[in-house]
Amino acid sequence: MSLGLTACKENAPPKTEPAASAPAPVAAAPAASHGKFEVPPGQLDDYYSISSGGHSGEVRIYGVPSGREIKRIPVFNIDPMVGWGITNESKAIIGTKPDGSLKYKTGDTHHVHGSYTDGTYDGKYVWVNDKLHGRVARIRCDTFECDKITELPNIQGQHGLFTDKRDPVDQSINHTTRVFAGAEFHIPLPNDGRDVNSPEKYGCLFTCLDADSMEVKWQCHVDGNMDLVATSYDGKLAASNQYNTENGVHYEDMMSAERDACVFFNIARIEEAVKAGKFVTIGDLKVPVVDGRAKANADPKTALTCYVPVPKNPHGVNVSPDGKYFVCSGKLSPTATVIATELVEKWFDGEGKEPRDCVVGEPEIGLGPLHTAFDNKGNAYTTLFLDSMIVKWNVDAAIKSFAGDKNAKVVLDRIDVHYQPGHGYTSMGETKEADGRFFNSGNKFSKDRFLPVGPLHCETEQLIDITSDKMVLISDHTAYPEPHDAIIVARNKIKTRQIYDMDEFPHAVKDPKSQTITRNGKKVTIQLASQAPAYSMREFTVKQGDEVTIILTNHDKVEDLTHGFGIPKYDICFIVNPQQTASVTFKADKPGVFWCYCTHFCHALHLEMRSRLIVEKA
Numbered sequence: 001m002s003l004g005l006t007a008c009k010e011n012a013p014p015k016t017e018p019a020a021s022a023p024a025p026v027a028a029a030p031a032a033s034h035g036k037f038e039v040p041p042g043q044l045d046d047y048y049s050i051s052s053g054g055h056s057g058e059v060r061i062y063g064v065p066s067g068r069e070i071k072r073i074p075v076f077n078i079d080p081m082v083g084w085g086i087t088n089e090s091k092a093i094i095g096t097k098p099d100g101s102l103k104y105k106t107g108d109t110h111h112v113h114g115s116y117t118d119g120t121y122d123g124k125y126v127w128v129n130d131k132l133h134g135r136v137a138r139i140r141c142d143t144f145e146c147d148k149i150t151e152l153p154n155i156q157g158q159h160g161l162f163t164d165k166r167d168p169v170d171q172s173i174n175h176t177t178r179v180f181a182g183a184e185f186h187i188p189l190p191n192d193g194r195d196v197n198s199p200e201k202y203g204c205l206f207t208c209l210d211a212d213s214m215e216v217k218w219q220c221h222v223d224g225n226m227d228l229v230a231t232s233y234d235g236k237l238a239a240s241n242q243y244n245t246e247n248g249v250h251y252e253d254m255m256s257a258e259r260d261a262c263v264f265f266n267i268a269r270i271e272e273a274v275k276a277g278k279f280v281t282i283g284d285l286k287v288p289v290v291d292g293r294a295k296a297n298a299d300p301k302t303a304l305t306c307y308v309p310v311p312k313n314p315h316g317v318n319v320s321p322d323g324k325y326f327v328c329s330g331k332l333s334p335t336a337t338v339i340a341t342e343l344v345e346k347w348f349d350g351e352g353k354e355p356r357d358c359v360v361g362e363p364e365i366g367l368g369p370l371h372t373a374f375d376n377k378g379n380a381y382t383t384l385f386l387d388s389m390i391v392k393w394n395v396d397a398a399i400k401s402f403a404g405d406k407n408a409k410v411v412l413d414r415i416d417v418h419y420q421p422g423h424g425y426t427s428m429g430e431t432k433e434a435d436g437r438f439f440n441s442g443n444k445f446s447k448d449r450f451l452p453v454g455p456l457h458c459e460t461e462q463l464i465d466i467t468s469d470k471m472v473l474i475s476d477h478t479a480y481p482e483p484h485d486a487i488i489v490a491r492n493k494i495k496t497r498q499i500y501d502m503d504e505f506p507h508a509v510k511d512p513k514s515q516t517i518t519r520n521g522k523k524v525t526i527q528l529a530s531q532a533p534a535y536s537m538r539e540f541t542v543k544q545g546d547e548v549t550i551i552l553t554n555h556d557k558v559e560d561l562t563h564g565f566g567i568p569k570y571d572i573c574f575i576v577n578p579q580q581t582a583s584v585t586f587k588a589d590k591p592g593v594f595w596c597y598c599t600h601f602c603h604a605l606h607l608e609m610r611s612r613l614i615v616e617k618a
């Protein structure tokens with residue numbers, strides 16, 4: 001403690017004026033400046049961090065700078081706390097098989113990106129990918145609940161995802177109009193059993209979705225694969241880094257070339273080609289697929305794509321907040337590659353020569369660079385997986401150095417992180433309002449940072465103060481495996497609501513005293529209301545073999561007055577928030593008495609809040 005305090009006095013910059021010359025903190029005093037960023041009990045964080053949850057299939061919300069986990073949003077997973085994957089409404093969003101069971105129970109989220117207006121978050125939606133089953137989900141930010149999921153055709157490994165940053169085109173929709181998604185794995189087209197042993201015939205498609213309808217608008221067939229996706233601020237360009245331009249099927253083959261690429265998509269030209277009917281369809285699907293492969297796009301003036309060579313198996317592509325540069329991290333090369341947006345646009349205008357000429361900087365920054373984030377002062381922060389470090393470097397200096405200036409000071413600072421960082425992201429860093437306050441390092445290994453809990457360690461999220469010349473580690477917090485990317489959104493961008501409107505649910509049970517049981521052959525519908533501390537029916541009787549649907553509307557209007565509904569032995573468990581309606585359907589195949597009880601602590605008589613489901617023997 002005393003050591004930490006001493007270090008604090010010596011190292012922490014004063015509150016108002018960041019000290020430019022503060023000495024670097026040592027790893028042994030990580031709490032050096034925590035006090036300054038402490039969020040005291042009862043106070044709120046400055047930012048929402050909206051984070052992917054990896055193969056948990058969910059999305060999470062953390063407070064920044066406290067690191068408090070505030071919410072888990074079930075998306076591609078099943079969550080009995082809210083009943084996600086259990087209620088009919090959530091099953092319809094996830095997608096069901098003809099027998100009513102879920103099509104998928106698993107998912108793998110990596111990249112969360114928000115809707116934009118004026119080059120910054122408008123707080124309406126975020127989208128997230130599912131690498132496992134090739135899906136894209138939308139989450140509305142007023143309730144932080146998933147409202148739509150689309151499975152993309154003709155692809156596998158939907159990895160990179162980014163939203164359109166240009167202003168909404170259709171004012172009636174008033175949010176980001178397109179979402180772009182890159183496929184990481186190449187597959188036979190169509191993948192119906194043909195060409196399985198002819199990898200040279202496999203293909204990878206880049207997908208554009210309509211952000212409002214969530215329908216697939218078009219796809220673009222590329223050479224090689226795609227990893228991450230980034231977009232320009234004007235809606236003209238999207239880009240994806242490629243680590244497998246070799247089209248290898250084994251990892252050795254995927255790293256045989258010295259350079260891979262960052263592929264740029266000329267969005268307007270692709271949309272013109274689709275309009276003009278210059279596309280194919282695959283199998284019996286109707287989605288237009290344009291040809292973005294290099295051979296078909298040799299003339300820059302008509303090209304849909306531009307492949308900019310980048311060393312070697314790059315990972316990550318990120319756009320600087322001024323929109324001027326796309327930066328790829330080298331992964332197997334100790335470099336970052338700076339590509340000028342303007343030069344890519346010029347190449348498409350036929351004013352460039354080789355695509356490689358669009359590269360304006362390629363600084364050596366350290367080992368295993370993966371992802372880059374930006375502050376508001378022209379600096380970049382790249383995670384170094386192998387070095388277990390974050391490196392801070394200046395973009396303009398990197399460009400000068402590339403042009404031959406030997407005095408350009410590119411690398412400005414390094415800081416150890418614990419350990420092996422994957423994504424790094426800054427506060428508001430993917431908007432024009434990057435504020436240069438915080439950098440979060442998402443570390444893949446925590447090793448000794450927390451109490452040991454058996455073979456699986458949690459991960460570490462480390463928050464770093466980037467307001468002064470030297471990066472300062474503020475805090476560690478745990479993260480359940482495994483978050484990848486996140487966005488740090490200023491809290492004033494988000495306006496949530498706490499109570500639903502009953503009319504949002506067409507099947508709402510409007511009568512708070514509802515006793516309605518409707519029978520239609522073997523189908524029984526029970527319309528139930530909840531109001532603390534009781535359900536409107538104390539008991540309801542069905543016959544063994546009936547297909548029972550229970551529709552439950554929560555009539556409580558008090559913020560956070562949520563009720564649950566669990567049915568023993570029938571595997572039913574879900575909640576209804578204030579004024580919300582949810583329903584479940586199940587086969588009453590077991591005779592007996594089943595106490596339906598409130599699972600969510602709501603009232604002093606919460607334990608008494610139950611109803612009797614009686615299933616009469618057939």
Ligand code: CUK
Pocket residue numbers: 110111159228315316370371422423484485
């Ligand atoms: S990928 Cu996870 S660390 Cu899926 Cu964004 Cu780079």
Ligand code: CUA
Pocket residue numbers: 532533562563564598599600601602603606607609
């Ligand atoms: Cu209602 Cu607990």
Ligand code: CA
Pocket residue numbers: 243244245246254255256257259260312313
């Ligand atoms: Ca490669």
